[in-house]
Amino acid sequence: MGKSTVVPFGPQHPVLPEPIHLDLELQDEKVVKAIPSIGYIHRGLEKLVEKRGFQEYVYIAERVCGICSFGHGWGYSKAIEGLMEIEVPRRAEYLRTIWHELSRLHSHLLWVGLGADALGFESLFMHAWRLRETILDMIEQTTGGRVIFSVCKVGGVRRDISDHDLKEIVSRLEKLKKEIDGLTALILNDETIHARLKGVGTVSFEDAKALGCVGPTARASGVPLDYRCGDEGGAYKELGFKPVTDTAGDCFARCKVRLLELYQAIDLIKGCVENMPAGEIAVPVKGFPPAAEYFTRVEQPRGEAVYYVKGNKTKNLERFRLRTPTNANLAVLVKMLQGCDLADVPNIILTIDPCISCCER
Amino acid sequence: MSYLSFAREMLGNLFKPPATSQYPFKPRKVYEADRGKVVNDINNCIFCGMCMRNCPSAAITVDRNARTWKINRFACVQCKECVTNCPKKCLQMETEYTAPDTKKTEEVLQGPPPPPKPQIVLTEAQKAAIAAAQAKKAAASKAAADGTPHA
Numbered sequence: 001m002g003k004s005t006v007v008p009f010g011p012q013h014p015v016l017p018e019p020i021h022l023d024l025e026l027q028d029e030k031v032v033k034a035i036p037s038i039g040y041i042h043r044g045l046e047k048l049v050e051k052r053g054f055q056e057y058v059y060i061a062e063r064v065c066g067i068c069s070f071g072h073g074w075g076y077s078k079a080i081e082g083l084m085e086i087e088v089p090r091r092a093e094y095l096r097t098i099w100h101e102l103s104r105l106h107s108h109l110l111w112v113g114l115g116a117d118a119l120g121f122e123s124l125f126m127h128a129w130r131l132r133e134t135i136l137d138m139i140e141q142t143t144g145g146r147v148i149f150s151v152c153k154v155g156g157v158r159r160d161i162s163d164h165d166l167k168e169i170v171s172r173l174e175k176l177k178k179e180i181d182g183l184t185a186l187i188l189n190d191e192t193i194h195a196r197l198k199g200v201g202t203v204s205f206e207d208a209k210a211l212g213c214v215g216p217t218a219r220a221s222g223v224p225l226d227y228r229c230g231d232e233g234g235a236y237k238e239l240g241f242k243p244v245t246d247t248a249g250d251c252f253a254r255c256k257v258r259l260l261e262l263y264q265a266i267d268l269i270k271g272c273v274e275n276m277p278a279g280e281i282a283v284p285v286k287g288f289p290p291a292a293e294y295f296t297r298v299e300q301p302r303g304e305a306v307y308y309v310k311g312n313k314t315k316n317l318e319r320f321r322l323r324t325p326t327n328a329n330l331a332v333l334v335k336m337l338q339g340c341d342l343a344d345v346p347n348i349i350l351t352i353d354p355c356i357s358c359c360e361r
Numbered sequence: 362m363s364y365l366s367f368a369r370e371m372l373g374n375l376f377k378p379p380a381t382s383q384y385p386f387k388p389r390k391v392y393e394a395d396r397g398k399v400v401n402d403i404n405n406c407i408f409c410g411m412c413m414r415n416c417p418s419a420a421i422t423v424d425r426n427a428r429t430w431k432i433n434r435f436a437c438v439q440c441k442e443c444v445t446n447c448p449k450k451c452l453q454m455e456t457e458y459t460a461p462d463t464k465k466t467e468e469v470l471q472g473p474p475p476p477p478k479p480q481i482v483l484t485e486a487q488k489a490a491i492a493a494a495q496a497k498k499a500a501a502s503k504a505a506a507d508g509t510p511h512a
Contacts, residue, residue, distance in 0.1 A: 057417075
């Protein structure tokens with residue numbers, strides 16, 4: 001047994017897109033213990049709810065995260081709609097589903113790129129991000145923004161998608177699907193990727209349940225936890241949604257679940273376009289939120305996010321609380337890092353798809 | 362299972378045009394829905410302040426007395442809320458973004474002076490008619506005060 005050393009990892013590290021600091025306690029090359037610490041990009045966005053009107057706050061909720069921005073705007077709007085008992089038109093729910101799944105596609109493709117970069121596979125990183133660019137173009141064409149969509153509002157959506165644009169989205173997704181086929185075949189069959197990811201950072205079904213992890217991290221360990229299954233909002237119920245799961249629980253399984261979710265997202269968007277109902281896209285919102293509480297959930301690309309709101313009969317809310325998926329996955333990350341090699345630490349951190357700015361808000 | 366499975370794609374890329382656009386030599390692709398910057402047709406503006414009240418980032422300041430419309434373009438989040446709420450539809454969203462600057466300057470638009478109130482010029486006959494109507498009204502009110510029924 002060698003001498004124990006503590007190696008700091010992050011907050012500035014080439015593989016980390018966002019700042020998280022880990023103190024890695026090492027015995028030779030093996031990690032014995034990992035102590036995470038966050039707090040580098042806290043912005044106090046939850047507190048701002050007391051200063052901004054409840055309808056204006058949607059734009060701040062969207063800015064919690066740059067990747068799953070639409071989902072946060074939707075989650076906040078859904079919570080207010082539940083609090084004020086507003087029924088959202090079906091067309092608005094279908095449009096929200098389309099935009100949410102488009103942002104899942106772009107988030108997962110971004111993750112494939114970052115994961116490949118952590119492996120040292122830079123050309124795959126460029127390739128994945130090139131595919132992501134077509135999704136960003138579709139988002140820009142339909143919403144007017146590439147990262148922050150600003151289309152979700154309390155009571156519905158602010159923009160409609162024309163039939164012509166809907167058809168164009170489907171035809172472009174068909175083309176993209178062929179390119180994703182190549183990407184998936186490459187990642188799932190490449191010997192080097194297998195050597196780096198298989199059997200690394202394994203989480204058992206029991207651990208995944210006990211530590212309360214969410215999203216693709218939980219699903220890769222065989223926990224069929226996906227809020228889209230029981231989601232009353234969105235079009236998931238009508239489209240017969242079933243989660244993608246795997247049983248291995250290692251980095252490779254998490255990678256595989258995300259890749260298969262790309263196909264699922266494309267199918268969901270196609271389903272939405274085929275069954276798109278006609279009608280209104282928003283209902284007017286009158287009055288202020290009542291003095292009551294409400295909580296709801298949204299399945300973000302990284303997992304389930306929980307939204308809690310408390311009104312007080314005024315323009316401003318009394319409290320808004322957001323539990324993000326990365327927050328839930330940090331506990332399991334610490335468990336994964338115990339006993340792994342130092343060289344595998346970047347891969348393991350990347351496979352939970354950490355979003356620290358979401359986590360700190 | 363294979364090694365070098367990406368080699369084919371990589372070699373193919375050598376003979377493909379670049380995926381990135383050659384900005385600024387080629388203009389960027391613009392979509393109709395793009396939210397670039399807000400512009401105000403100041404001659405149609407009534408300085409009602411709806412844009413200021415609905416701006417989530419408080420980037421717009423409207424002064425009704427001084428007839429000025431100010432915007433801090435670097436605080437604007439391009440949400441288009443002001444354009445949606447403008448009653449006169451004098452605000453528009455352009456697809457071009459704000460040009461970068463070294464200072465966070467405010468853009469101030471000064472509205473034209475308010476149009477003069479219309480002067481009513483009356484003819485002699487109209488003046489006489491108004492005087493007669495006033496006299497009749499005064500007589501009627503006097504009669505009502507005396508308690509005599511109105512004829």
